[in-house]
């Protein structure tokens with residue numbers, strides 16, 4: 001999952017939107033920093049996420065206002 005913008009060689013991590021100027025750096029980031037495993041799981045639909053804010057975002061978009069106050073730990 002790599003997004004590439006045309007002007008200047010910018011590689012963006014599709015998971016966390018960090019920018020890198022080389023593909024290898026981005027790949028290393030995704031492998032070691034961005035989390036090889038999805039650490040956060042939605043308690044409503046069991047979807048997994050790499051970052052906590054992604055889970056929060058998902059719950060807000062997907063499940064609210066259907067449900068009330070999911071507790072995110």
Ligand SMILES: [Zn+2]
Nearest residue numbers: 013015016034
């Ligand atoms: Zn990332």
Ligand SMILES: [Zn+2]
Nearest residue numbers: 042044045047
């Ligand atoms: Zn969900």
